[in-house]
Amino acid sequence: MRKVLKALRIFAGQMGYQLRLLLRTPMAAFATIVIPLMVLLAVGLLYRGSHIGSRGGIPYIQFFDPAMIAFATVTACYMSIVSTTVVAREQGILKRLRSTPLPPWLYLAAKVATVALVALVSSVTVIAVGAGVYGFHLNWGAVPAALLVWLIAVVSFSALGLAVTTLVPRAEAALPVAWGSMLPLCFVSDVFQPIDGAPEWLRAVASSLPLRPFADELESLLGPHSTTPALDARHMEVIAAWGIVAIVFALASFRWQPSGQRRSLIRRAPLTPRPFSPERLATLLRRDKPATSSRPARSRFHLHPRHSGRPGFGRRTG
Amino acid sequence: MSAIEVTDLYKSYGDANALRGICFSVQEGEIFAMLGANGAGKTTTLEILEGHRKRSGGKVSVLGLDPEHGGRALRERIGVVLQAAGIDPELTVKELVSMYGAWYRHPLPTDEVISAVGLEEKYHARVGTLSGGQQRRVDLALALVGDPELIFLDEPTTGFDPVARRRTWELIDALRRYGRTIVLTSHYLDEVQHLADRMVVMVGGRIVAEGTPESLGASELHGTLIRFQLRGSDPIVALPPKLAKIVSVHGGEYTVRTTDTTATLLELCRWAVARRLELRSLEVIKPSLEDIYLELVRSEPTEAPLDVEEVPA
Numbered sequence: 001m002r003k004v005l006k007a008l009r010i011f012a013g014q015m016g017y018q019l020r021l022l023l024r025t026p027m028a029a030f031a032t033i034v035i036p037l038m039v040l041l042a043v044g045l046l047y048r049g050s051h052i053g054s055r056g057g058i059p060y061i062q063f064f065d066p067a068m069i070a071f072a073t074v075t076a077c078y079m080s081i082v083s084t085t086v087v088a089r090e091q092g093i094l095k096r097l098r099s100t101p102l103p104p105w106l107y108l109a110a111k112v113a114t115v116a117l118v119a120l121v122s123s124v125t126v127i128a129v130g131a132g133v134y135g136f137h138l139n140w141g142a143v144p145a146a147l148l149v150w151l152i153a154v155v156s157f158s159a160l161g162l163a164v165t166t167l168v169p170r171a172e173a174a175l176p177v178a179w180g181s182m183l184p185l186c187f188v189s190d191v192f193q194p195i196d197g198a199p200e201w202l203r204a205v206a207s208s209l210p211l212r213p214f215a216d217e218l219e220s221l222l223g224p225h226s227t228t229p230a231l232d233a234r235h236m237e238v239i240a241a242w243g244i245v246a247i248v249f250a251l252a253s254f255r256w257q258p259s260g261q262r263r264s265l266i267r268r269a270p271l272t273p274r275p276f277s278p279e280r281l282a283t284l285l286r287r288d289k290p291a292t293s294s295r296p297a298r299s300r301f302h303l304h305p306r307h308s309g310r311p312g313f314g315r316r317t318g
Numbered sequence: 319m320s321a322i323e324v325t326d327l328y329k330s331y332g333d334a335n336a337l338r339g340i341c342f343s344v345q346e347g348e349i350f351a352m353l354g355a356n357g358a359g360k361t362t363t364l365e366i367l368e369g370h371r372k373r374s375g376g377k378v379s380v381l382g383l384d385p386e387h388g389g390r391a392l393r394e395r396i397g398v399v400l401q402a403a404g405i406d407p408e409l410t411v412k413e414l415v416s417m418y419g420a421w422y423r424h425p426l427p428t429d430e431v432i433s434a435v436g437l438e439e440k441y442h443a444r445v446g447t448l449s450g451g452q453q454r455r456v457d458l459a460l461a462l463v464g465d466p467e468l469i470f471l472d473e474p475t476t477g478f479d480p481v482a483r484r485r486t487w488e489l490i491d492a493l494r495r496y497g498r499t500i501v502l503t504s505h506y507l508d509e510v511q512h513l514a515d516r517m518v519v520m521v522g523g524r525i526v527a528e529g530t531p532e533s534l535g536a537s538e539l540h541g542t543l544i545r546f547q548l549r550g551s552d553p554i555v556a557l558p559p560k561l562a563k564i565v566s567v568h569g570g571e572y573t574v575r576t577t578d579t580t581a582t583l584l585e586l587c588r589w590a591v592a593r594r595l596e597l598r599s600l601e602v603i604k605p606s607l608e609d610i611y612l613e614l615v616r617s618e619p620t621e622a623p624l625d626v627e628e629v630p631a
Contacts, residue, residue, distance in 0.1 A: 013420050017409070024408035024444075091404030099368055099398040100464070101390045102421045257370070 007106060014102075014110030015117075021084070022118065032080050033122045036072035040065065040126055043192070044134045054196035062137065062223035065130035067191045069123045069222070070215040073150065074157050074186075076119035079178045081111065081161030086174035089165065094256040104256070112158040119154055142221040145231050149221070152236055153214045156243025160210070163246040166253040190215045210242035321346045321381060321468050321499040322367060328375035329362055329523075336362045338523040339376070344516075349490065349500045351510040354520035355615055360503040361401055363520075364472050367501070368398050381468055394423060397466035399457045399474055407446025411437055414445065415459050422464035435459045436485055451478045458486065462493075469493065471502040475509060487512055507608045519614050526614050534610060541577035543605055544586065546597040548572065558589055 022028055047060040055063060088094050097107060130136035161178075168177050186192055188202060189212035195203060206212040213235035220232070322344040329337040337359050344350040352360045365371040366378060369385035369392065378385060383392045405414065415432055419425030432441060435455040440448060445456055454477055461469060474490070475483045490500060490513055504510050510517050511531045519527040519534075527534060547570050557565065561582070565574050576582040579602065590597050605613075 010420060013417055017413075017417055020413070021406060021408055088404075088406075092400065092402055093404045093406060095370065096398075096400060096403040096405070096460070099370065099393060099396070099400065100418060100421050101394045103390065 007103075010102065010106055011110050011113075014107060015114050018111055018114035019117070022080075022114070028080060028084065032076045032118055033072075033125065036068050036075055036122060036126055037129060039071065039192075040068045040130060041133065044130070048134065052194055054194060058223065059135075061130060061134040063194060063219055065126060065134070065136040066218040066222040067215050068126045068130070069150075070153075070189075070211065070218050071186060071191050072122040072126050073119045073153060073214075074182060074211060076122050077112075077115045077154055077157040078161040078164075079182055080115055080118070081158055082164050082168065082178040083174045085111070085162065085165045086168045087171045089255060090171040090258045092258050095258060098256045108162065112155065115158060116151075116154045119150075123150070136223065139222050139224050142224070146218055146221045149214065149217045149231070149236060149239070152239050152243065153210075156210055156239050156246065159243050159246035159250060162254060163250040166250065166255060169259045185209060185211050188212070190219065208238060210239050213238045319346055320344060322350075322501065323379040324363075324367075324376070325378075326376040327363070327366065327373055327378060329359075329366065329371070330374045336523050337366075337373075340520070340523070340525050342518055342525065342528065344499060344501055346499050347494065347497050348515040349494055349502065349513050351514035351517040352501070352503045352520055353505075353507070353510055353517055353611060354503075357522075358520040359523040360520055361472055362523075364470055364501065364503060368396065368470055369393070394464065395467045397461035397464055397469040399454075399461045399469075399471045401472040401476075403457070405445045405453060405456055405460075408444060410442050410444050411448075411456055411459070412441050414456065415463050418460045419463040424465050425463050426465050428463070431459050431463045434462070434489060436482070451482050454478065455482065455486075458489070466498070468499045468501070471500060473503055473505065475504075475506070483509075507611060519611060521615055527610075541575055541605075542579045543603045543609070544574040544576065544579070544583060544601070545603060546572055546586075546600040548595060548598070558585060561586060561589070 022032075044061055044064060047064065050060045051057045052060060052063055085094075098104065127136070127138055131138065164177065164181065165174075168174050188195060188198070188206040189209065190206075191211065195206065195212075198206075213232075217232060217235045320343045322342075324340060324342050327337050327340045328335070340359070340363065342350075352363065354360050362371065366373050367380055367385055369388055372386055380388065380392060381395055385392060409417075411432060412428060416428040419428055419431075429441075432438060435458050437452065437455055437459065440452060445453060448456065454474070458471075458474060461471070471490070475486050478486060487509070490502075493500060500513075502513070514531055516530055517528070517534065518525045549570075561574060564576060564582075565572055567573075574582060574586065583602065586597070589595075
């Protein structure tokens with residue numbers, strides 16, 4: 001019992017730590033919360049008043065607001081986990097944690113719980129702004145079902161994020177990899193626009209990736225275009241399957257050591273660095289001097305009448 | 319009982335050997351120092367002892383446990399100052415120290431740890447705003463807050479100003495007084511001389527010398543140095559063969575290394591008097607630890623093992 005209490009206390013402390021990190025790096029908070037809102041406001045304005053024929057003529061916002069919940073969730077989970085974890089690893093922060101008694105699973109669990117909290121705040125904001133600005137009607141009856149799908153997605157996308165960190169070698173590569181993998185996925189996954197008109201094969205591929213099932217599920221539950229929205233078990237299976245694969249992959253390959261240190265271990269170099277050589281330096285500095293060293297020393301830049309004018313390059317002949 | 323036992327420790331990366339069979343033990347309550355150039359294998363050894371790296375061969379026991387499998391039970395009892403480990407720059411000193419303390423069973427009070435490393439004034443400062451030396455002291459505070467029995471310090475005072483360095487020495491001395499065992503690596507010979515009870519010198523993944531700093535300095539092996547100068551025009555030829563073998567010349571300065579000080583000195587003086595040479599600045603010196611260290615590092619075989627980068631850029 002005391003052990004459980006202690007673990008809970010550490011977990012709470014770790015969540016506080018992760019939240020603090022997020023709040024004190026305004027750029028991270030900007031990316032995870034403001035970007036989905038900006039997309040919602042901009043695209044919502046663009047399609048204000050239009051309807052979607054392929055989905056029973058529902059107002060565009062009924063599709064787009066749930067889609068932005070999916071986008072906000074994936075941004076908060078996948079994107080922020082990839083970027084912050086790779087940076088923490090490459091700075092040696094994770095390595096330091098591994099030399100303390102902090103259980104690694106507690107660190108990771110707190111991280112996932114924190115991004116889930118951020119995703120929740122972000123999703124609620126998206127709903128509120130969508131409702132307030134563009135008149136989005138939330139299907140309140142489906143909220144419990146949507147919450148279940150959302151939770152599965154949070155775990156799956158966080159696990160995917162952790163798995164992807166193992167493929168990113170450097171801190172600078174983290175954001176490009178995260179955005180570069182997430183944005184194309186969003187375009188084919190009913191997130192930025194319905195892909196009802198896309199070729200059959202593309203829709204099939206998108207349906208087997210984790211984002212389209214998630215977005216479709218939220219869209220049909222929260223902004224229904226059918227009269228009887230219901231949970232689609234196949235959607236949840238696909239999302240969960242990706243999560244399980246990601247967890248297995250992350251367990252096998254997650255690293256706590258910076259890659260910089262690992263890479264340098266296989267670099268070969270001489271046992272002792274090439275010694276600093278005063279003799280070579282002396283030769284270098286003496287290039288302009290005659291070979292005989294019995295002459296009294298004088299300044300290298302002293303213009304001697306017998307020399308030809310350019311300091312340092314005159315050479316006495318004979 | 320010894321805190322650390324290392325027998326025939328090997329570590330290779332691919333076909334390159336970073337450690338080639340090292341043995342040593344560290345007694346409870348002593349300060350043990352590892353000295354060596356970059357790439358000698360100090361950090362690799364420490365990281366194996368801390369459980370950060372797997373060894374390729376040999377036996378290692380840290381506080382009676384195998385660091386590869388010691389897990390939380392071992393990490394609870396050790397404190398580690400890594401050479402290049404980041405700290406979240408957004409957190410304050412107090413937040414970090416109290417967060418780390420919460421992971422241990424018997425942590426020391428946060429304020430006192432921060433005072434002990436001399437960061438009272440930076441209590442609420444974010445780590446990112448501290449100087450390099452101050453961040454290193456945060457490192458030290460984080461290693462100490464769990465009240466560990468055994469403390470690993472990888473170059474603990476690199477980048478410190480002289481005052482901070484002295485304070486850290488005093489802190490380490492105090493830790494020993496309270497029975498803590500300390501393993502440290504260093505580039506600074508004065509640091510080792512000041513702190514260490516015992517030391518090893520590592521070159522190319524091997525231990526080339528072991529002893530107390532005093533015994534290493536007084537060792538017969540390294541003998542005495544006799545140094546003198548001759549005027550540029552004085553001939554050094556015709557030295558007695560026995561002397562010629564052991565003399566080395568650097569600039570106008572001649573150094574004779576001998577274990578038979580009295581006889582060598584007499585012979586040298588006879589030679590000089592017979593030729594009416596003046597041995598200028600004649601001195602008889604006991605080699606410093608630094609002389610011995612440099613000699614050890616130079617005299618080792620120069621086969622090329624890998625370079626274990628200790629400070630990634």
